[in-house]
Amino acid sequence: MPEVRARTVLSLDGKWAYKRDPDRSGETEKLYDPSASRDDWGTMEIPANWYKTEVGDYHGVIWFAREFEVPEDTKGREYVLRFNAVDYIAEVWLNGVYLGRHEGFFAPFEFRVTKHIADGRNILIVKVDSPRDETEYRLVSEEPGSERPLSDTYKSRKPVALTTIKGSLVDFWHRPGWETQFGQDGNTGGIWQGVELIATGALTIDKVRIYPKLVERDGVPDGTAILAVDVDIYNSTGETVRAEVGLEAWGKNFESAEEIRKSKEFVLPPGSNSVRLVHTVKQPVLWWCRDHGDPNLYQMKITAATGAVQDERIETFGIRELKLDDNGLWHLNGRRVFARGMRYLSSMWLGEADGGMFREDLGRMRDLNINAIRIGSHVEKPELYDLCDEMGFLVWQVFPLHWGNYADTDDVIERAAPMMREMVSMLYNHPSIVIWSVFKEPNVYSFEPRPNLYGRLCQIMYEAARTVDPIRWVHTGDYEEGAQNVMTGVWGEKYHDFRVEDDASPQKVEFGTAAMAPLETAMQILKPEERWPPDWDRWYYLNLDPNWLKLQGIEVESKRSLEELIEESQTWAARQIKESAEYIRQRKYRPNASMFLYFWNDPWPCLGGSGLLDYYRRKYKSYDIFGMVYSPVLVSIEWVKEKHVLGFQKTYAPGESLAARIWITNDLHREFDDACLSWCVRDRNGSVLEEASQSRSIAGDSSQVVESVEWHIPEEAGGDYRVEAERKDRDGKLLSSNYFEFRVTGSASPSQ
Numbered sequence: 127m128p129e130v131r132a133r134t135v136l137s138l139d140g141k142w143a144y145k146r147d148p149d150r151s152g153e154t155e156k157l158y159d160p161s162a163s164r165d166d167w168g169t170m171e172i173p174a175n176w177y178k179t180e181v182g183d184y185h186g187v188i189w190f191a192r193e194f195e196v197p198e199d200t201k202g203r204e205y206v207l208r209f210n211a212v213d214y215i216a217e218v219w220l221n222g223v224y225l226g227r228h229e230g231f232f233a234p235f236e237f238r239v240t241k242h243i244a245d246g247r248n249i250l251i252v253k254v255d256s257p258r259d260e261t262e263y264r265l266v267s268e269e270p271g272s273e274r275p276l277s278d279t280y281k282s283r284k285p286v287a288l289t290t291i292k293g294s295l296v297d298f299w300h301r302p303g304w305e306t307q308f309g310q311d312g313n314t315g316g317i318w319q320g321v322e323l324i325a326t327g328a329l330t331i332d333k334v335r336i337y338p339k340l341v342e343r344d345g346v347p348d349g350t351a352i353l354a355v356d357v358d359i360y361n362s363t364g365e366t367v368r369a370e371v372g373l374e375a376w377g378k379n380f381e382s383a384e385e386i387r388k389s390k391e392f393v394l395p396p397g398s399n400s401v402r403l404v405h406t407v408k409q410p411v412l413w414w415c416r417d418h419g420d421p422n423l424y425q426m427k428i429t430a431a432t433g434a435v436q437d438e439r440i441e442t443f444g445i446r447e448l449k450l451d452d453n454g455l456w457h458l459n460g461r462r463v464f465a466r467g468m469r470y471l472s473s474m475w476l477g478e479a480d481g482g483m484f485r486e487d488l489g490r491m492r493d494l495n496i497n498a499i500r501i502g503s504h505v506e507k508p509e510l511y512d513l514c515d516e517m518g519f520l521v522w523q524v525f526p527l528h529w530g531n532y533a534d535t536d537d538v539i540e541r542a543a544p545m546m547r548e549m550v551s552m553l554y555n556h557p558s559i560v561i562w563s564v565f566k567e568p569n570v571y572s573f574e575p576r577p578n579l580y581g582r583l584c585q586i587m588y589e590a591a592r593t594v595d596p597i598r599w600v601h602t603g604d605y606e607e608g609a610q611n612v613m614t615g616v617w618g619e620k621y622h623d624f625r626v627e628d629d630a631s632p633q634k635v636e637f638g639t640a641a642m643a644p645l646e647t648a649m650q651i652l653k654p655e656e657r658w659p660p661d662w663d664r665w666y667y668l669n670l671d672p673n674w675l676k677l678q679g680i681e682v683e684s685k686r687s688l689e690e691l692i693e694e695s696q697t698w699a700a701r702q703i704k705e706s707a708e709y710i711r712q713r714k715y716r717p718n719a720s721m722f723l724y725f726w727n728d729p730w731p732c733l734g735g736s737g738l739l740d741y742y743r744r745k746y747k748s749y750d751i752f753g754m755v756y757s758p759v760l761v762s763i764e765w766v767k768e769k770h771v772l773g774f775q776k777t778y779a780p781g782e783s784l785a786a787r788i789w790i791t792n793d794l795h796r797e798f799d800d801a802c803l804s805w806c807v808r809d810r811n812g813s814v815l816e817e818a819s820q821s822r823s824i825a826g827d828s829s830q831v832v833e834s835v836e837w838h839i840p841e842e843a844g845g846d847y848r849v850e851a852e853r854k855d856r857d858g859k860l861l862s863s864n865y866f867e868f869r870v871t872g873s874a875s876p877s878q
Contacts, residue, residue: 132429132438134200138192138250138321143167147187152253157189158219160249164191175213175477176256176316185258185313192250192321196243200325204362205243207250208236210319210508213476214292215255221248229541231292231314231476232505232526233548236332239323240362256315259290259297261531263307266572274672280663283307284572287533291542293503293526293566294471300729300736301474304669312730318477319507327436329369329394333358334428335554337597338445340410340459347460351410351445353386355403359430359437361394369394370431373403377411378423378442379516384409386424412459413444413557415497416518417758417793423515423557444515444557450599454608454632455719458520458560462827464793465520465720466711466756467498469636472506473741474730481509486743487726488517494738494749495756500635500722503528503566505549514558521556522635522722524563525549525587530571534583542583543590550594562591565603567611580606608632612710613724613736614772615639615678615702616671623769624709632719637706639773640674640736641699642692643728644744649688651731658688670734678702679774700747701867702773707755708762708864709770712789714829723752754864759824760791761803761853763835763866776868780844784837786866788851791829798824798855805851807837815847824853843870 145157145167156162170179172190177183196205209216213231217224220242228235263283268274274282282305290296295314298304302312324330337354340347355373372389376382388405411422422444429438449457456463468491472479484507491499499514502524514521525546532538546564553559564587568579577583584602591600601607610631614622616639642648649657656664660682662672675682675691678698685691703723710721725737732741738749755762764787765776778784788805792798801824806817816837835849847870852863 132327132435134197134203134325136194136197136200136323136325138194138323139172141169142172142317143191144170145189146181146184147189147253150187152187152189158222158224158251158253160222160251167191172317172321173319173477174316175314175318175475177312177314177475178478183311183313184315185256185310187253187255188316190252190254190317194248194250194323195246196248196323196325201245203325204328204330205238205240206236206324206326206330207239208234208322208324209317210234210321212252212254212317213256213295213315214290215257217253219251230545230548231295233545233552238360238362252317254316256313257290258310258313259285259288261285261288263309264573266305272673272676274666275662276666277663280306280666283309285309285531286573287577288531289533289535289538291526291538291545293528294729295474295476295504295526297531298528300471300669300725300732302730303667306667308667312474314475316477327434328361328363329367329430329432329436330360330362331357331428331430331437331439332360332398333551334426334439334441335551336426336441336443338443338447339597340445340447349409351407353405353407355405355426355428357401357403357428357430359394359399359401361396361399364396366393366395367432368392369436370429371401371403372429372431373405373426375424375426378425380411380420380422382411382424407445410445413446413515414518415458415463415520416492417495417497418458418461418463418795421516421518421557441555442512442515443555446557448520448560448598450719453715453717453719455715461795464714465498465722466496466793467500467520467522467720467722468496468726469500469502469722469724470506470726471501471504471729472510472727476504476506479507479510481513484510484513488513488519491519491726492517494753495758498522498720498722500524502563505553511553511556511558515556519558520560521558522561522563523549523553523559524566527565527583527587528567530568530577530579532577532579532583534577534579539583539586543586546587546590547594550591554595559598561599561601562595563601563603564588564591567605568603569605579603604635609635611636612706613638614706615698616674617677620677620679621769621771621774624706624772630717632717634710634718634721636724637710637721638724638736639678639699639702640671640734641746641748642670642695643733643735643740644696644746645689645692647731647740647742647744648692648733651733665733668734669732674734696747698773700751703748704751704755705772707752708760708764708789709772711755711760711791712762712764712829714791714793716829754862757862758793759798759853759861760789761851761862761864762789762791763787763849763851763864764789765866765868776866778839778868778870779872780839780841780870782839784835784839784849784868786835786849787831788833788835789829790824790832790853792824792826795826797826798861800856801861802854802856803832803851805833805835805849807847807849810846839870845870
């Protein structure tokens with residue numbers, strides 16, 4: 127075979143022609159014909175989510191066209207046409223030849239097009255269909271006393287049996303028109319990641335999966351690692367050939383002293399082949415999450431040669447191992463770690479986020495002491511996972527199925543299982559990904575009979591993931607296998623006792639609450655006539671449920687303005703998030719192993735949010751306290767009067783006694799000798815009314831009560847008070863500071 131350059135990638139991004147096809151007549155009109163006129167077509171910059179273009183909110187078919195020529199220096203080579211992601215169904219023609227079809231919104235797909243490429247002008251046509259799911263939206267019955275002040279048009283409705291496998295992108299708590307018959311508004315669609323024409327020699331490396339494994343002997347790590355590397359190679363010669371397949375790896379972000387190199391000859395028949403190389407790394411440099419070490423990354427070059435190199439790929443990977451023990455506790459590289467996490471969805475319209483947005487978001491998370499991210503139920507751009515690898519975030523990836531509103535028919539299972547294999551395969555080499563989930567809350571369903579999702583869909587999805595990944599934990603769905611949602615103030619009783627939720631489930635996959643968006647955002651998305659008094663139809667469409675405010679003890683009728691209502695809502699939510707985070711961390715390993723706030727940011731411009739930032743990355747009140755309660759070494763003050771009620775103002779009457787416990791939670795595997803704890807009670811003027819201090823050691827990787835606070839409240843007391851506590855190491859460096867606020871009034875009711 128003649129010597130050629132191993133691999134050339136030609137980007138087909140840029141201006142494409144496009145044409146809407148609302149009546150789905152494009153094939154009858156032969157819009158795929160390269161000679162068809164496109165004079166009446168518009169232009170769109172690809173990649174793009176079409177919602178963010180002039181197309182806007184559109185369900186249905188759009189045709190796209192792109193002309194290109196292949197470079198002279200690639201002629202005579204093998205060509206692969208690659209789409210990195212199209213939402214949702216793509217059908218592709220090249221020079222009038224039908225190449226095939228792909229369903230899904232996140233996975234790359236490819237076609238071998240060598241025999242269809244012309245020397246001169248080539249015409250690529252793509253039909254993209256992002257349809258409205260035709261499920262019924264059924265009215266949800268409301269409990270007496272909880273009826274919402276909505277018109278019939280906007281009353282709460284939920285889908286009965288979705289079949290479009292798009293998770294958060296089709297019907298979801300944080301979507302335009304959520305829980306109404308308009309729950310699919312704001313539709314996503316289009317060619318939202320890049321398109322490439324890849325030229326190689328006669329052998330093409332299609333896929334590389336790197337399986338790193340820490341070696342144990344008699345149950346004890348022996349300090350080595352083994353790399354099993356599966357390489358899928360396509361032989362285009364039409365003949366059986368002998369090929370040398372080689373690998374070489376080196377440190378990407380560290381200096382690697384050990385040579386990692388392997389080469390082996392294989393006999394490759396025509397068509398698809400899969401080969402495996404195995405290499406022992408004697409002194410592996412491990413990948414760690416950001417607060418336990420360095421996120422050390424390797425790069426590997428894989429080559430396929432027949433004398434000359436025909437193709438090569440560069441893959442980034444890390445050597446690490448995460449295991450869950452019988453109690454659901456996380457062990458990274460043999461060390462127990464606690465996941466201080468965050469649920470993340472960059473935008474409802476994927477593709478809007480870029481590397482800059484991802485880096486800014488992750489940088490802010492790092493500053494707030496977050497070390498883990500739960501992505502679900504969707505799949506982000508590759509850049510996000512690359513940055514998680516680089517910055518040392520643990521990632522729990524959930525497949526795009528959300529709530530039990532999906533049908534579990536044979537057809538849905540047939541289509542979903544291959545998508546699961548695609549997701550696991552495309553993300554497999556990322557060391558940041560440590561857990562897969564097959565479904566987000568499959569047992570949350572409003573109607574009877576309920577689909578048997580666990581026994582049918584979830585189990586087959588689990589098996590599909592396991593066929594690709596034999597190593598990581600595959601989780602079958604929330605509320606199962608130790609995963610629990612512990613959000614409060616959005617459903618259930620008004621005075622929710624948080625303690626009832628913490629007995630059995632080590633994975634707190636969602637905690638937090640809902641709050642009204644920042645004032646600037648509310649003013650931006652509401653018309654003047656919708657702002658005050660509340661236009662409940664519009665507010666509910668924008669994700670603000672009046673029942674949330676009731677559950678949070680907020681009386682809308684007593685408020686004088688939108689500003690006043692937002693202030694009270696955000697104050698309540700900030701207190702709830704602070705207290706629930708503290709409570710979960712105090713019970714670290716008893717039973718809690720992980721915790722994930724719901725959400726980092728609102729994924730669309732909504733009025734009712736549940737994160738630290740809104741869609742525009744404006745702060746909720748909870749943002750500024752979050753880094754404090756996620757500090758690796760946390761001092762926290764637990765209120766012990768009656769029920770552990772979250773979010774509500776804590777009150778006492780004059781003459782009562784304040785009682786609280788001070789906890790120290792240390793997520794670092796480092797002991798602090800003779801650390802000083804000090805606390806005081808202050809009145810609203812800042813005057814110290816009571817104080818104390820002590821010195822004692824803090825054990826590594828621990829959480830325990832270290833002090834009890836007692837203070838008799840004087841009969842003449844009244845107003846707002848706070849207990850402040852701080853912990854310093856033996857050299858006087860501040861490790862953590864925190865506070866607990868309470869009010870002295872004539873009543874001790876938790877609703878005041």
